[in-house]
Amino acid sequence: MGSMDDMMRMSFDELRSQVNPLPSSMSTHLGLTTGGRHGIAAIGMHSSVPRGQPVIPNHPRELEVYFCGPGAESLAAKHRSVSVIDKPRAANVCKGRRDFILFEPLDDCVKEGRRLVIVASLGRGQDLKDAQVYLASSLSRWLSEEKTDGSGRPYGETKDEDPTLRKHFTREQIVAIMSFGDECSERA
Numbered sequence: 047m048g049s050m051d052d053m054m055r056m057s058f059d060e061l062r063s064q065v066n067p068l069p070s071s072m073s074t075h076l077g078l079t080t081g082g083r084h085g086i087a088a089i090g091m092h093s094s095v096p097r098g099q100p101v102i103p104n105h106p107r108e109l110e111v112y113f114c115g116p117g118a119e120s121l122a123a124k125h126r127s128v129s130v131i132d133k134p135r136a137a138n139v140c141k142g143r144r145d146f147i148l149f150e151p152l153d154d155c156v157k158e159g160r161r162l163v164i165v166a167s168l169g170r171g172q173d174l175k176d177a178q179v180y181l182a183s184s185l186s187r188w189l190s191e192e193k194t195d196g197s198g199r200p201y202g203e204t205k206d207e208d209p210t211l212r213k214h215f216t217r218e219q220i221v222a223i224m225s226f227g228d229e230c231s232e233r234a
Contacts (some may be wrong), residue, residue: 071111100192100219103206104216112136115161115182125222131164139164139174147184155181155222163223165208178210185209186227189220225234 112131113122131139137156144151147177155162161182166174180188188209191199206214215223 054102081209084217085136098202100200100202102204102217103214104217105206107216107219108213109208109211109215109219110166110168110170111215111219112164112166112222113157113162113182113222115165115226116159117226121222121226125218127216127218127224128226135174136162136164136215139177140179144180145181145184146178147188150181152179152181163226165211167211167213178208182187182223182227184227189215189223 107127111128113128114131114133114136117131122128133156140152140155141155142164152162163180163182163185164174164177165180166177170176189205191205193203193205194200204220206220209213
């Protein structure tokens with residue numbers, strides 16, 4: 047690759063092979079080229095490259111986050127971006143709802159002492175009619191997963207969006223939810 051003009055004349059596969067060449071012994075052994083659907087990424091070879099901890103992105107506040115369950119008060123005291131919701135109000139919000147990952151009914155979760163996260167759009171926290179309810183462990187796992195690019199490869203940032211409302215959490219809210227949803231302390 048000599049100049050920018052040379053790069054512009056190359057096909058995408060040629061350019062990729064120049065930037066990230068596959069060792070010839072490996073390509074011969076695997077019978078692969080570096081491009082297309084049958085390239086290195088298709089067999090997951092990039093996943094063996096060690097990466098650091100994913101970054102938790104930060105956004106302006108778009109959501110109100112409420113905790114209910116064991117440990118809610120202490121976490122809300124540490125993280126000012128989350129609040130505690132009283133049990134009767136939380137039980138009312140949970141009626142007829144299911145967790146978005148496990149599809150587990152949430153009706154009796156407050157009585158059972160399970161950890162719940164209730165999320166509402168900013169400014170809508172008073173009525174909670176459109177609020178989303180999650181088991182803290184489910185939402186924590188969701189937020190700890192890495193975002194992926196169009197090819198399905200993780201790119202080093204955790205998810206940062208409410209899976210239903212499609213609005214962003216702040217970094218502090220994400221950290222609080224991850225702490226609250228710690229599986230080891232799901233039932234305290």
